[in-house]
Amino acid sequence: MVDVVLRVDDLAVTYKAQRGKVQAVRNVSFELRAGETLAFIGESGCGKSTLNLALLRLLPKTGTIDRGNILYTRRDGSAINILQLGKEAMRQFLWAECSMVFQGALNSLNPVIRVCDMVFDTADAHHMSRRDAQNRAFELFEKVKLDPPRVFKAYPHELSGGMRQRVLLATSLLLRPQIVIMDEPTTAVDILTQRSILDVLKEMRQELQFSSIFISHDLAVAAEIADRIATMYAGEIVEIGPVDEVFYHPRHAYTLSLLNAAPRLSVGKEDLESIPGSPPDLINPPGGCKFNPRCAFATEICKQERPPLILDADHHAVACHHSQQVAQTRRKA
């Protein structure tokens, strides 16, 4: 068993837009260990989805990976740089080593073919026999509490939203990948379905032991499912650490503000706090620390120098000039 499954070094992704170049992801480096779930949180447009697409090299034509390395270690111990894979090797890598569960299951399934056709397509592309694929699919469908014979032969529009999401979840494990990337899998469904999907996810993780990268803008979901949390802002990782550490003792002002902004049912009526200002323009981002225009702790140095991501405490890295100060500020309850 390998320890570190994925290592990302200094990744940068740029989109070309009419107005200029959008710095969607910058200076991103992190590690993913075997069997762990790493959750990325942050507001819309912070670069979480772009990062994931970049990991699988599924960016649209307007996006390019400017620099960086993505090192992946197979189960047998051999390591490859994903960014250097040829077209055919990349195709084989996709789904077999690393799969992805997209958000918005409404549109993630080809409406004119059945679920079984989709499974067989995947099997054919990866030299798996159709019989094996069907058996595996039935196995997985049962695990996600779907009725295999019925769902297998169904068209996507015959299934409800929750069922479709579960199909996506199940089929992502078809080829026994080491990593499963999940892009907001619970966003598009109602809260009861959300609950059942999370439960199913936890069960499967227990049984099948895969690592996963989980994207969410829902802090509660992330807290429940993740082992480690990474906060992203303006395309950069600003804080990363074990889930309890980050949530109970945040060391970056942005994380602190996010946590404070989430309304809670346990407390009585209170004023909603929000983060002042608006998301940064990624074509001309602010100098220094990108969060400085909206940060309550910002000082002169924050406008000049970009804080590097450094270990501040046990396994807890943060990119902030004033992390000590933030650590001492108590979260609101």
Next chain:
Amino acid sequence: MASTAQPERVDVRTGQPVAPHVLRKWLRKFSKSYTGRVVVQGLFTIWAVTTITFFLIRLMPGNPLDIKIDQLQRTQGLSYQEARARAAGLFGFDPDQPIFEQYVVYVGRLIQGDLGQSITSGGISVSSEILQFLPWTLFSVGLGLLVSFGLGILIGLAMAYWRGGILDNVMTVVSSILYGIPDYIIPLLLIIVVGIQWGLFSPGEMRGGIDPTLTPGFTPEYIGSLFKFALLPVTTYVLASIGGWVLTMKSSTISTLGEDYINVAKARGLSERRILIGYVGRNAMLPLVTRLAISIGFVVGGSVIVEELFQYPGIGRNLLRAINARDYTTMQGMFLVITIAVILSNVGADLLFGLLDPRVRLGGEGDDT
């Protein structure tokens, strides 16, 4: 096991259960289904067109029947009775009958396939004339449609997938021009520019449908001659309609490419070929199938002028001849047949659409679990 979900139907008065009539149940299911609705609508339109054509001819100013009676009286010196009897025979109805009875007789004959007799061609039945000419039109129009649709969607798909490439730029201009100019301009240009000015073929030679000296049969010469004479009309149909296919397919493909499931398919590691055909192509093609139905009507209509210019012996050219000769029964019969053909093809295309898009066929209901 005993009774299925269906509640038993009970006669309200007597309280006794009513055995469901199998045929009635099947009919109800059929009429509610997509296929049923499409077919019924087609039948209704055919009936409506038949009726309207019938009354149109009868009620036009300058009733052709009276004109014919008049003409027979003058040119052949017949008495009014004789002339009227003769005309009634030619036109296929008795003008003294009340018009509604005439209508019933007409429809009765129609169902049996009797379209009356040609007035000017001395007694040849209209249906036999139609059967003589219709295959030519179906052959050339069908071939043209197949080629233009097939080529069009391939080119459109390629243009959208490799957007901004040279194929895209060139074909956008070409397709826009071909789409914009009226389709009857194309045969004129073919004859004048390609034939006369450039001398690539001799228009005089290419008139007609087949070399009259050859004996019909499945010989290579005969088939070759068939295709040789069909070349110009088919080329015209293809050029006239391909522009629309290319542009529509391109835009349909572009919007399909933006769908999530394409990205998911890529993430699955599916081959580019499989994605293009099964995921992009099939979904992008769906909106075009409806257009296919509509275009059939246009191409059949366009066959009139194309066949006239190339002297191709199809039903379009002969409809024109019948009109110029004031042969009203032939005119009516041919028009009816053309319209029925178009309606049938519309129905066929609707059914095909139901086949291709399961959402339409199955009504698109999902459970709530």
Next chain:
Amino acid sequence: MIGFSTVATTGGFIIGLALGLIPLATAIHYRKWRAGILGYIACVLSGFACGFIGGIPVVILASAVVISYAYINRQDPFTSLARLDEVDFEETRREFFMRQMASLGSVLRATGRMLQRNKAGFIGFLGILFFVIVSVFGPLFIKYEGQPQFQRRQPGATSLFQGPSAQFPLGLDWQGRDVLSHIVHGGQKLIITSVVAGLLATAIAVILGAAAGLLGGLVDQVFSALSNLLLTVPQTPLLIVLAGLIRLDNYLLLAVLFAALNWPALMRAIRAQVLSLREREYVEAAIALDLGMWHIISREVFPNMVSYIAVNMIFSIRASMYNLVLLVILGLVPLTEPDWGVMISMGRQQGALFNPSASAMLLAPIAAIALFQLCLVLFTRSLEEIFNPRLRSGL
């Protein structure tokens, strides 16, 4: 002066001078000199050209543009009051009228700006303008040759046909007449008939569509069935059959016939739009307040569909022209010269199709018809992109 006169006349000139004072006066009132002068010139030219029928629309449009310039400055410069989805029951008729005009004007100006950006549409627009100007003003400069010119026969030639030369840029037709003069004079009737047919078809479609959408029930079913029927029947065979049964020698009759065949397409679209608008709150409010059918149609429904109607009107014009030329080429309508379609039809009869020196005589009207239709298509497509931003390609 009044009627289908499309050739420039002195009477039209005077009318243009007179009516052009309306936008000019409005401009002076609002102190927008440049707009006013441009508007005045436009009115003079159009009145000059088209008499009453052509002049009035241009006067209205020019005034609308002028008003739209001025209207914004009068009020808060950041809010354009030229929006029609707010009904203010207090405003007077005059204010409402001004608001309508200003809205129309601002739409026109936005269209103008967008058109410059969309090259294909701009080319189309210029093309249409070119043909209209040639057809309207050309006859002033190039005289029409109606009589056969036997004296022009070349020694040794078997016919009077001639290819293009320095003296006759488009050659001579079968009667030795200058083709150029025929081209210049031959567009008027075609264009006017198509435009009238398009307007008629649009009018019918709007009325029937709005009625079907708003009234629903039996009215809706009848109109919808009728339009479905007309859409299913293949148009060309229907047209030629009708041409065979009725003597179509009158341009007005032809226009009415084309309009009768063209309205279904637009009617369905309008009906769909009306049905969707009916759900909107402000229409429900108007209905609840029992403001009357006319009010609902003119104030609530219509302004939201103007762009859609404009695009479809041009499409109708195109379809009518297509049908008209088709009938003429096939020789089914006894129309007279000068006419592009008649040139082709007569040329075919005279064997011009197979005569190399006669090619020019056929190619000229063919090119004119083809280019005009093409320009209409380009213009329509760019209009669609202008009014529906989602269709715009690229960023």
